[in-house]
Amino acid sequence: MCELVDLTIVLDAIEDHPRVFPKGAIEVLQDLNWTTFSEFSEKMFDLLFQVGKADLSVGRIYEGHVNALILINTYGSSQQKQRYFSEAREGKLFGVWNTENPEDGLKITANYNSKGLFLKGSKTFCSGALHIDRPIVTAKTKDGVQMLVLNLDEQNALQEDWSQWDPIGMRPSVSCRIDFTSFEIFREEYLGKINDYYKEPHFSWGAVRFSAVQLGGAQKIADTMLQHLQKTHRSKNSIQQMRIGKVAILMETGRLWMERASNIENGRDINYSDDHRVNFSNMMRTMVLELCEKVILLAEKAVGIQGTMKSHPLERPIRDLRVYLKQAGPDAALAQVGNYTDNRKTYE
Known part of the structure; x- marks a missing residue:
């Protein structure tokens, strides 16, 4: 590192x-x-x-x-x-805003009173809100989904809708809803071709990046747990040392997954085809989800009721990580790992 x-x-x-x-x-x-x-x-x-x-x-x-x-x-x-x-x-x-409600998804429309192109609809969970200067959004056309890099410097008409954002954790990510209806767009803002956003292995590979962030959150919880036990003179207790040991193994496991992901990202593992890379990403996000949940559980058991107090340094990172772990489609990702392995007829 x-x-x-x-x-x-x-x-x-x-x-x-x-x-x-x-x-x-x-x-x-x-x-x-x-x-x-x-x-x-x-x-x-x-x-x-x-x-x-x-x-x-x-x-x-x-x-x-x-x-x-x-x-x-x-x-x-x-x-x-x-x-x-x-x-x-x-x-x-910059940022990427892809999530939307099905009944109000973002579309590109032509304004027949002029030669311009405009957006209609909204995006939800827009992390960073209007503090993002150049969000990439996905918008539907008659041919598929198009990426756009929007310029928000002079679009004062946009407003942040907070009606769908008041979570227990990840609060300062300010992931509100934004309605882009009547927002004018330009051809030079088009990024790539239709449906490029969902092309593999790039689409699935994004999960290894948010997994790395989640592992950082787990490390914060692990360190805070250890510091609490040492400060309260409980770290030498045999049961607590077993918990400390389990957390150490979990975090080392996470670092090994990150190291492997870095090797693949930087071309040091030539054995990874595109399909294999997608499968690795699905495995890593699944493993990191389970790993983080175990770290949270062990920290809660080790610290006890004190860790639930808002004044305690453990309370907020646990709350944030619980929310961040709610990434879309965890069951589908695991099922895809099973399907990939079944098709290969081997675990190697």
Whole structure:
């Protein structure tokens, strides 16, 4: 892993409020140059892990920024890459907003009173809200789904809808609903071709990135548990040492999965076909989900009722991680692992 940077100041400065964007924390990451595309190569998983350890809400926003720049690098034209990577260096914040309600999904429509193109509908769980300068959104057309990199600099008509965002955790990710109806778009904002967003292995591979953030959150819980037991002089108890040992094994397991993901990401594992890469991603997100749930359970047992107090440093990271683990389709991902293995007729 890369050299650890003390991000304690990031956590301490974040207000646990569902409508307050963690501006100061993002500025810290920008000052570290962690928001520029050139930083994502060898160190990407370590950076995601470290930010997740500092604060999962910031990690969610940061992962969306990373995801957006990777999509631009994968599907963007040379002009788009030059423009958007430059804007990221200048401090523009990117994100990816794909989730929507079926009855109000985002569509591209033509305005017959002019030659312009406009959006109709909304996106939900828009992490970062209108603090995101260049969100990538997916919008339906008659031919399929098109990605767009929107410019929000001068779109003052948009409003944040908080009616669907008041969760128990991940509150500062400010993941509200945004209605884009009558928002004008331009051809140069189109990213890639129709249905590129869902192309494999890139679509499924995104799960390894949010898994790295979640593992960072689990590490925060593990460290906080250990610090509590040491402070209360309970770490030498044999039962507590068994719990400490189990958590240590779980976190080492997570680091090994991250290392393997990094090897695949950077071409050091040539045995991975696209199908194998998708399968690895499904395995990793499944493993990380189970691993994090076990870390939470062990920490709760080790600390007890004190860890549920809002004044205790364990309460918030557990609450945040429980919410962040609610990623879409966990059962489907596990079933796909089973189907992949069944088709190969071997576990190797």
